[in-house]
Amino acid sequence: MTRILIRTGGFIPNFKCKYSTAPKSVATIQIAGKEYLTDNYTNVTPKILSYLNRNLHLRKDNPLSLVRQRIVNYFYSSFTHRGNPSFSVYDNLSPVVSIKQNFDDLLIPVDHPSRAKSDCYYVNNSTLLRAHMTAHQSELLRAGLDNFLMIGDVYRRDEIDSTHFPVFHQVDAVRSQRKEQLFENHPGLEIFDPTFDPSNPFAFPISISDPAKQSCHTLEAAKLMEAQLKNHLLGLVKALFGTEIKHRWVDEYFPFTHPSWELEIFYDNKWMEVLGCGIVRNEILANAGPNNSIAYAFGLGLERLAMALYKIPDIRLMWSEDSGFVSQFQNKNVNAKITYKPVSIYPQCTNDLSFWLPPSLTIDTFVHNDFYDLVRDVGGDIIEQVRIKDKFVHPKSKKHSLCYSIIYRHLERTLTQVEVNEVHKDIEKAVTTAFNVSIR
Known part of the structure; x- marks a missing residue:
């Protein structure tokens, strides 16, 4: 169910x-x-x-x-x-x-x-x-x-x-x-x-x-x-x-x-x-x-x-306080036919994050949801998507590596690459501390 x-x-x-x-x-x-x-x-x-x-x-x-x-x-x-x-x-x-x-x-x-x-x-x-x-x-x-x-x-x-x-x-x-x-x-x-x-x-x-x-x-x-x-x-x-x-x-x-x-x-x-x-x-x-x-x-x-x-394209919009979103559903008959109209379309910013796992972890035992929670805690609601980009095992050292693409987008304004880079650095620091990884 x-x-x-x-x-x-x-x-x-x-x-x-x-x-x-x-x-x-x-x-x-x-x-x-x-x-x-x-x-x-x-x-x-x-x-x-x-x-x-x-x-x-x-x-x-x-x-x-x-x-x-x-x-x-x-x-x-x-x-x-x-x-x-x-x-x-x-x-x-x-x-x-x-x-x-x-x-x-x-x-x-x-x-x-x-x-x-x-x-x-x-x-x-x-x-x-x-x-x-x-x-x-x-x-x-x-x-x-x-x-x-x-x-x-x-x-x-x-x-x-x-x-x-x-x-x-x-x-x-x-x-x-x-x-x-x-x-x-x-x-x-x-x-x-x-x-x-x-x-x-x-x-x-x-x-x-x-x-x-x-x-x-x-x-x-x-x-x-x-x-x-x-x-x-x-x-x-x-x-x-x-x-x-x-x-x-x-x-x-x-x-x-x-x-x-x-x-x-x-x-x-x-x-x-x-x-x-x-x-x-x-x-x-x-x-x-x-x-x-x-x-x-x-x-x-x-x-x-x-x-x-x-026709709401992003689940995060349910949490939006933006008046442009909220007003489309205010004082409406519950049976009204409503089609969401984007107030504005803001561009994405995508940064990759690669790291070597410590000896105690492998690409199969690392819990992705632990990583997702950490990214969400640090980046908040500007995190639109996180996806695995690459898994790698070094042929000589046998060290395991993961690479994630983190997509940033604010629902109510344009993010600058500078501020995204700052958030991305904070995520790198948090990941290093939480999982004892080494940033590549």
């Missing part, structure tokens, strides 16, 4: 973060007024922490907020109970979560690559900045909720280019139903296979070997939920992109759903992945409390949708 409490109980309004040293020389980090111990897992940086509490998805002048509201409106209008919306919305949950919330509760294996330090921003070995909004799924199920949307910022270490940023925004959702709801018109049908006892769900392991369903479910329940899921999500896509949009479903694997699919649409002459979805693993429901229902879940990224809908 993209990659699948109290509404206002997450953030402390005046966010501050700082590093400090507690008694006995134990390093700590303070986030939103709470202090966390640091350890060898800690890799969250001050630059990344500076993005917390920005809440772009709630700012009315931001394209992410427009798309968020369109999605919420669709679910509010499509699902009602006695005149009230069936779905509840949670859009201000704290982004600091536990390993249990982000991985264990979702059945993500301990050796799964998504847990790696190279992929996540860890506060310490038991806490991280959430990598997906699905991290809140189990706590909301435990609170007794059955239909809900989770919306917020998520954090992943990644490459640097026009479509990738270490912070982005997701909408995840769960819709669960009991037998009397799912089979309202067919009371003789059952959600669970006769061999499975929902009151004792852990009596024997649940198999997902059948591509059509989990072994605990009847085929009728699985197929009806699949039909509902696909109809509801196709309705959402048509509400966003128009009723004539072409689409296709692609079989996929996610640890927390089975069966699972991705929905792709044909947009701008190419197939574009829109969301991931599936039938929630029954173990997750049973662990969280509900043992008499079946549920579907989905997750999608707001940036991808906003960039497609409004």
Whole structure:
């Protein structure tokens, strides 16, 4: 799932973060007024922490907020109970979560690559900045909720280019139903296979070997939920992109759903992945409390949708305070057709950075995301892209070398080569210190 409490109980309004040293020389980090111990897992940086509490998805002048509201409106209008919306919305949950919330509760294996330090921003070995909004799924199920949307910022270490940023925004959702709801018109049908006892769900392991369903479910329940899921999500896509949009479903694997699919649409002459979805693993429901229902879940990224809908060419623009950008989305009807018009096009500056690795590292063991984070911390938002240009092993000395191209561009003014060179020198110094490399 993209990659699948109290509404206002997450953030402390005046966010501050700082590093400090507690008694006995134990390093700590303070986030939103709470202090966390640091350890060898800690890799969250001050630059990344500076993005917390920005809440772009709630700012009315931001394209992410427009798309968020369109999605919420669709679910509010499509699902009602006695005149009230069936779905509840949670859009201000704290982004600091536990390993249990982000991985264990979702059945993500301990050796799964998504847990790696190279992929996540860890506060310490038991806490991280959430990598997906699905991290809140189990706590909301435990609170007794059955239909809900989770919306917020998520954090992943990644490459640097026009479509990738270490912070982005997701909408995840769960819709669960009991037998009397799912089979309202067919009371003789059952959600669970006769061999499975929902009151004792852990009596024997649940198999997902059948591509059509989990072994605990009847085929009728699985197929009806699949039909509902696909109809509801196709309705959402048509509400966003128009009723004539072409689409296709692609079989996929996610640890927390089975069966699972991705929905792709044909947009701008190419197939574009829109969301991931599936039938929630029954173990997750049973662990969280509900043992008499079946549920579907989905997750999608707001940036991808906003960039497609409004023709926004660079993901960094979502964070821009420039009035020329902001004014294009201010006081707009959420359903308005908006095409972003560049205020100005500023030139790129490209500098290469080559260095020899120390004997303890090779071109295969060096973690590129560590380098990307350092470049972003030093260069800030003028870093447009970082890409590997060359890998080299000296034939005689056997020393390993890497060369990166760093592309600089300011979104609101022209950068001079002189100021870019100064930033580039600072990056060289930081790289030398952080990784014990030798600049070539």
